[in-house]
Amino acid sequence: MRAGGVLSDAPEVTSEAARATTGADARVTTSPLVRKSGGAVSDRIAAYLIRGCACLAIVSLVLIFVFIGKEALPVFTSGEVRQEAGMTRLFLPAAEKPAFAWQPVSEPPRYSLLPLLLGTLKVTLIAVVVAIPLAVAAALFTSEFAPPWLREIIKPAIELLAGIPSVVIGFFCLMVVAGWLQQAFGWTFRLNAVTAGSGLSLAVIPIVYTMAEDAFTAVPRAFREGSLAMGASRWQTAWRIVLPASSAGLLAACVLGFGRAIGETMIVLMASGNAAVLSLSPADSVRTFSATIAAELGEVVVGSSHYHVLFFIGAFLFVLTFLTNLAGHWWIGRLQRRLQGAS
Amino acid sequence: MTMYMAIRNPQSAVRNAAGWFFGTLTGIASLIVVTMVVIILGNIVVNGAGRISWQFLTRTPEMGMTEGGIFPAIFGTFSLVVLMTLVVVPMGVATALYMHEYAPKRSRLVKVVRLAIQNLAGVPAIVFGLFGLGFFIQFIGRGMDQGLYGGDLHYGQPAIIWAALTMALLTLPTVVVASEEALRAIPQSYREAAYAMGATRWQVIRRVVLPQAVGGILTGAILAVSRGAGEVAPVMFTGAAYFLPYLPTRLNDQFMELGYHVYVMTTQSPNVEETKPILYATVLVLLLLTFSLNFTAIMIRARIRSRLRAGR
Amino acid sequence: MARTAVTILAACGLVALAGCGQPTSGTRPSGGGRARTVTIKGSDTMVILCQRWAEIYMHHNPGVTVQVTGGGSGTGIAALINGGTDICAASRPMKDKEKEQIKARHGKDTTEIPVALDGLTVYVNDANGVEQLTRLELAAIYQCRITDWKDVGGAPGRIVCYGRENSSGTYQYFKEHVLQNKDFATEVQSLPGTAAIINAVLKDKSAIGYGGKGYETKGVKELRVSTKAGEPGTLPSLDNVLTGAYPLSRKLFFYTAGEPAGEAKAFIEWVLGEEGQKVCEQVGYYPMPRK
Numbered sequence: 001m002r003a004g005g006v007l008s009d010a011p012e013v014t015s016e017a018a019r020a021t022t023g024a025d026a027r028v029t030t031s032p033l034v035r036k037s038g039g040a041v042s043d044r045i046a047a048y049l050i051r052g053c054a055c056l057a058i059v060s061l062v063l064i065f066v067f068i069g070k071e072a073l074p075v076f077t078s079g080e081v082r083q084e085a086g087m088t089r090l091f092l093p094a095a096e097k098p099a100f101a102w103q104p105v106s107e108p109p110r111y112s113l114l115p116l117l118l119g120t121l122k123v124t125l126i127a128v129v130v131a132i133p134l135a136v137a138a139a140l141f142t143s144e145f146a147p148p149w150l151r152e153i154i155k156p157a158i159e160l161l162a163g164i165p166s167v168v169i170g171f172f173c174l175m176v177v178a179g180w181l182q183q184a185f186g187w188t189f190r191l192n193a194v195t196a197g198s199g200l201s202l203a204v205i206p207i208v209y210t211m212a213e214d215a216f217t218a219v220p221r222a223f224r225e226g227s228l229a230m231g232a233s234r235w236q237t238a239w240r241i242v243l244p245a246s247s248a249g250l251l252a253a254c255v256l257g258f259g260r261a262i263g264e265t266m267i268v269l270m271a272s273g274n275a276a277v278l279s280l281s282p283a284d285s286v287r288t289f290s291a292t293i294a295a296e297l298g299e300v301v302v303g304s305s306h307y308h309v310l311f312f313i314g315a316f317l318f319v320l321t322f323l324t325n326l327a328g329h330w331w332i333g334r335l336q337r338r339l340q341g342a343s
Numbered sequence: 344m345t346m347y348m349a350i351r352n353p354q355s356a357v358r359n360a361a362g363w364f365f366g367t368l369t370g371i372a373s374l375i376v377v378t379m380v381v382i383i384l385g386n387i388v389v390n391g392a393g394r395i396s397w398q399f400l401t402r403t404p405e406m407g408m409t410e411g412g413i414f415p416a417i418f419g420t421f422s423l424v425v426l427m428t429l430v431v432v433p434m435g436v437a438t439a440l441y442m443h444e445y446a447p448k449r450s451r452l453v454k455v456v457r458l459a460i461q462n463l464a465g466v467p468a469i470v471f472g473l474f475g476l477g478f479f480i481q482f483i484g485r486g487m488d489q490g491l492y493g494g495d496l497h498y499g500q501p502a503i504i505w506a507a508l509t510m511a512l513l514t515l516p517t518v519v520v521a522s523e524e525a526l527r528a529i530p531q532s533y534r535e536a537a538y539a540m541g542a543t544r545w546q547v548i549r550r551v552v553l554p555q556a557v558g559g560i561l562t563g564a565i566l567a568v569s570r571g572a573g574e575v576a577p578v579m580f581t582g583a584a585y586f587l588p589y590l591p592t593r594l595n596d597q598f599m600e601l602g603y604h605v606y607v608m609t610t611q612s613p614n615v616e617e618t619k620p621i622l623y624a625t626v627l628v629l630l631l632l633t634f635s636l637n638f639t640a641i642m643i644r645a646r647i648r649s650r651l652r653a654g655r
Numbered sequence: 656m657a658r659t660a661v662t663i664l665a666a667c668g669l670v671a672l673a674g675c676g677q678p679t680s681g682t683r684p685s686g687g688g689r690a691r692t693v694t695i696k697g698s699d700t701m702v703i704l705c706q707r708w709a710e711i712y713m714h715h716n717p718g719v720t721v722q723v724t725g726g727g728s729g730t731g732i733a734a735l736i737n738g739g740t741d742i743c744a745a746s747r748p749m750k751d752k753e754k755e756q757i758k759a760r761h762g763k764d765t766t767e768i769p770v771a772l773d774g775l776t777v778y779v780n781d782a783n784g785v786e787q788l789t790r791l792e793l794a795a796i797y798q799c800r801i802t803d804w805k806d807v808g809g810a811p812g813r814i815v816c817y818g819r820e821n822s823s824g825t826y827q828y829f830k831e832h833v834l835q836n837k838d839f840a841t842e843v844q845s846l847p848g849t850a851a852i853i854n855a856v857l858k859d860k861s862a863i864g865y866g867g868k869g870y871e872t873k874g875v876k877e878l879r880v881s882t883k884a885g886e887p888g889t890l891p892s893l894d895n896v897l898t899g900a901y902p903l904s905r906k907l908f909f910y911t912a913g914e915p916a917g918e919a920k921a922f923i924e925w926v927l928g929e930e931g932q933k934v935c936e937q938v939g940y941y942p943m944p945r946k
Contacts, residue, residue, distance in 0.1 A: 046545040050445060053437030054452075057459040057519070060512050064466065067478040098841060105729070105821040106838050115841065137372030145366045146373070157377045163637040164383065165573025166468075167602045168626055171609055172383050179858060188813040190859050191844060202383075205376060235362035256465065263467020265576040270609060273844035274820070285844050290469045290576075295847060297473070297580055299729035299822030301736050301756065302481065314473040318466060325465035329458070405710075500739050586706055586723050588713055597722075610848035611699050611725050616857075616872055 068318060071311035081305045085111040090309070102276035102287065104296065104306045111309050115276040119193070119286030123268055124261040126197025126282060131204040131261075132254055138205075139212035144238040162206035170270035173199035178271060187283045189273060194282050196272035200261050208257040211332075215249025216242055218339055248335035252328040259324035263317055265290040289313050387630060391623035399624060404586070413625050418590050419503075419598035420632075423578070424568050426507035427514065432564050434511070435518025436553075442519075443526040444548060464516035468576040475509035475581035502595040506582030513577055514567035521566065525559020526552065528651055558647040562640045569636035573629065575602040585611065601629040692720045693918045697731020697744035698824050699848050700867035701907050704771060704938045705744055708926055711934060715925075719918055725848070728824025735912055736760055741919045743910040746773065746824035746867065747831075763913030770926055772941040774891025775828060775903035776871065777878040778856050778864045785809040787879035787888035790902055794833050796863060799840035804861060816843040817852045817864040825849070828905055829865055869939030893941050907940065 074081040075090070090113045093099035103110040138158070142151050173195055181198070182190045219242050227237040243250075273285025274295065293310050300307040402412035438456065446453045485499035498504075529552055537547040553560075575583075583603040591598040608622050695705050702725035709721035724730075724740075731743035736756045754765045777793065779785060785808055788796075795801040797816055805811040818839060819826040830836060846852050849866035856862040857874045868891050871877060879888025882902050895901035915923050925931050932942035 040543060040545070043543045043545040046548070047445060050437045050441045053434050054441030054446075054456055056434055057438055057456055057463060057515065060515070061459045061463055063478060064470070064474045064512075067482065068470065068473055071473075071477050101838070101841060103821070103838050105827070107836070110838075134372045134376055137369040138376050141366070141369035141373045145369060154373050154377060157380045159637070159641070160384070160634065161376070161380045163569060163573075163633050165575070165602055165629060165633060167573070167575045167605050168387070168630060169383070171605055171622075171626055172386065174609065176386055182859075188815055188861070189844065190815070190855065202379060209376075233358055233362045235365040236358070239365065259465050263465075263469065265467065265469040266606065269847065270606070274846065275842055275844045277841045285842070287845070290467060293469050293473065294576060294579060295820050295845070296822060297476070298726040299733050301733045311473060311477065314470050318470045321465050321467055321470075322462055325462045326458075328465075329461050496738055584722070584724050585702070586709075588709065588720055588722065607725070607848075608850075609854075610846065610851040611702060616874070 064318065065315075068311055068315045071308060072315040074305075074308045075312045078308075081308050084109055084305045085309045085312075090312075098278070100278050102292070104309070109306070111305075113313070115278045116287055116289050116292055116313070118278055118280075119272070119276065120262060120288040120290075122193045122280075122282060122286055123197045123200060123272060123288055124258060126193055127200035127204050127261045128254070128258050130198060131201035131257060132208055134201075135205045135208035135257075136212050136250060136253075139209050139216060140238060140243070143213055143216040144234060144242065158206050158209050161202065162210070164202075165266075166203055166264060167266040167270075169199050169202050170267040173267060173271040185283070189283060189285050191271055191273035191285055192283050193272065193286045196268045196286065196288075197282070199267040199271050200264055203264055203267060204257040204261050207260055208253045211253035211256060212246075212250055215246035215253065215335060218249065218335065219245045220339060245339065246335065248331045248338065252331040252335070255324050255328040255331070259321045259328070262324075263290060263321050265294050269294050289317055384630070387623060387626050390620070391625075391627035394620045394624035395627060400628070413601070413604065413621075413628065415587060415590060416599040416601045416604045416625070417628070419583075419587075420572050420601045422591050422598060423503060423507055423510065423582075423600060424571050426503065427510045427571050428564055428568060430508060431511040431514050431518050431567055432560070435515055435563065435567075436522050436560055438515075438519045439522035439526055440548060440552075443523055444544065444552065460516045460519050463512070466513075468513065468574050471509050471513050471577040472580050474512075475505055475577060479505040479508055480581065498595050500595075501580065501582045501584075501597055503582050503591045503598045504594040506578045506598070509577045509581050510571045510574065513574065514570050517567045517570060518560075518563040521563025522556065522560050525556035525563075525647075528559065528647070529555045558643055562644045562647075565636050565640040565643070569633045569640070572636070573602055573633050575600070575606055578603060579606075601625060601632070605629065691718055691918050692722060693742065693922050694722050694724075694740045695731075695742045695744055695909075696724045696726065696734040696740040698728045698746040698907070699725045699819075700728075700746040700773065700823075700825050700869070701744040701771075703869060704907070704935065704940055707934050707938055708922075708931060711930070712922055712925055716921075719922075721922060727820060727822035728827065729822035732910070735765075735910060741911065742915070742923070745908045745910055746905065747828045748906075748908065749910060757912050761912045766911045766914055768909045768911075768915075768923060768927070769906040769943060770909050770923075771907040771932075771935045772896050772943060773905055773907050774868050774896040774901045774941075775825065775832075775865060775905055776868045776891050777880060777903075778853065778866065778871070778875045779878055780856055780860045780862060781874050781876050782860045783809060783876075785878065787881060789881050789884050789886075789888075790833055791884070793880065794835065794837075797829075797834060797839055797843060798837065799842055812861040815859055815862045816840070817846055817855045817862055818843045819849070819852070819866075820845045820847055825866060828903075832903060832905075867940070871939065896941050897944055906943075 075085055076082070076087070089111055094101070094110065094112065100112040100114040101110040102112055102115050138154065142154050146154065174191070177198060178190045178195045181187070181195055187194075223241050223245060224237055227241045228234075232240070268286075268288045269291040272288065272291065274287045274291055275285035276287040276292075277284050293314055296306070297310055300310060399412040400417065401414050403415055404413065405411035438460070442453050442456060480499060480501065483498075484502070484505065487498045488496060491497075533551050533555065534547055537551045542550070578600055582597050583600045584597040585599075585604075585607045587597060587599055589596070605622065605625050608618055608625065695709070702723060705723045709723050713719060713721055728743075728745040728747055731740065731745055732749060732753050734740040735743040736753065738760065749765060749767065757763065757765050777788065783804070785804060788807060792801060792807050796807070796814055797818070799816070801807060802814055803811060804814055816839075818829070821827075826839075830839065844855075846855060849870045852864035852866050853870050853872055853875055856864045857872070868877075877890055879890055880902050881888035889895045889901045891901045891903070896904040909923060909926070911919060911923075914920075927943070935942045
């Protein structure tokens, strides 16, 4: 039977199959036989289409960078935009008071990014400081200490938390949490960095928890068993063996959580007060990058300096999260290599 | 017995105490997280459940959003999500197929694609909104208007098609990861058997691999839908509207969306106290939608895993 | 691998190159592509009013669709310039610079149509003891020169100022007429809509906020505003707004690029008619004075 040309080179088939069964290269798909075979036209078309689609992910990422960068470029290149919103105006103090102000609609417009940068960092730091200890401790608990029935309660609860849309978290923060926090601490401003930060931490906890738990379960059983065999208790094993071994994964979790916190929009838009205040106190309102874009993009005229500055902020956010993602995944790769090498 | 041991060996007593302390500390952290989840859900259910009724789900908003229902928002979310799925599932599955079936082993392209997918997953939602505005609406939409309609504004403005494409990009990583997991779970022997019987690569994929992978792909699609129904920032400027008197039936219509409706009612509704019950009820509907989708995906995934474990 | 990389780069390059040459002006609005549609975008102050008008008008004219979106007067004006709307609803008059941009993009003059009257109201919590403020005190509060309620006759407590986003016409009007075109203090919290401001004032005893008159609700009270110290303040009632006795009376506008035509014209004429003007009072604003 001669079907499709595959059996026409019989000797190669058997040697290929032999190599496949010995497991050295179990991917029959890389057989030169399959590539050489003429096959139906549909086979070729399918191959081209699929290869094309695969490149779509790369193309999209590049396109995002290109198109956001294209609209942000006039901040550097156009003389007109540079006058109102050039790099000096964006970052250095201005002559009139207050020195750093974000007031895009005054005459002349003020575009200092520093209050926004400070606001973003404040909220992100609060979120990360609250979320990471809680999430890592919870992950340690579920993977080392918790009995199986308790694990079955905690893990679904956190998956539920991951499924809550951020607009709902922002809504809850605005309606309920802001009031509680103000009653508890007696702040002047009800909507401030801590309110927004605590809402943000609710969004970050599931990410850090999942990655930390993956890191802990990736630690080979042999590590734990060896430690217990030498007389260490369970918590000593967890503290001295599991945590250090998975440190790269934990670092990746923190970095990815940080990246998510920086880019989150709806929670800060609803719960932070959106005041571009330059202050270090966490009890003051803040205005973050993402909330600024969301609040002001609707009112810009396409092509105005305000429009280009907003895209510049977007490009900045994109580059920042891109770098944090690269760092995070590189650390995960390192963790995997280290653990696989050891086991 | 333990007391005796403690007196005999004070070191181990301290160690046990420390162990309890550590275990309790991490246990408390878990308890805090779980309690927060319970509080959020409880607050929303308690405040919103009273308003939900068949009427609420099937009528349009009336009297300035203080009465009536949220049917247009449900329909709009549904249409958005259907369009998005039609785009993202073929693309995501094709990407996963390439990475797992077609690419030579250790290919650099696969590494780059994987990197791109991971980074796409980390891009903030508002940046997708900017991209949707800058690329889909300003570039492709305006271009279509110039070419097909001679300058009249048809596609160069917020529309459901652009919002769906933006969301498709946002959820592409979810689908790709789930599909890859599904493909990896199929035993290699299935493929080898098919090749040994003379099938071409595409035949193997179409007849053997894809039918087996449907469960995992479905999981990915459902998770993508759940994410797509909940994200607001990407659709704020690419198609969502506050009050539309019509349902989106054409590709260049705008649409109402549950998440955007929640945001807008919280900030722009005419009478905050009167709309509070409706607001909570809308939030509850959105939550129920995303949770039921997530739950379905988890069930399917669990069933696939148990079937595989039993099968091997 | 190299071949694929080159193909990808070439594709991206082509797309980017084409993107650089795209014209961003020169498109004409066409009502969203649907037959007999009128699009209204803009003021959040007017969004409830526009919505009621839309509901009733569509009830009388089943073939027509009137679509209303808020976002702030700035959003509406930007949409009018970008060509994305038929009618722009604005709670402040358009600036000359904006009218020039319309002329540049569409080659037409802007038509300004006042459609209702409003008294920009200052809201405080019911529990607040203060009953009235002068315009100068209001300006000082929003510039954080006065920061404590006791300085204006109330119980001691830090004043928490809530305002609108800078896309809002109400923000612009307040800035022009109360702050004399100076900037708000950075500590003023920017909330995305008047409803959010009312919500905040409701929950915070030491809060102060401003917004259209149509948003009053139980738990917040309106302050009397006077022009000079010593003069009795006035509430934004119909008479005070009509005669201008209330210092923050303002007109609410519809703007179109060029003369309104077709469905938009019919809708605007209905709004200015008797039935349309009666809706103003139902929503909480005031009808235009009869000529």
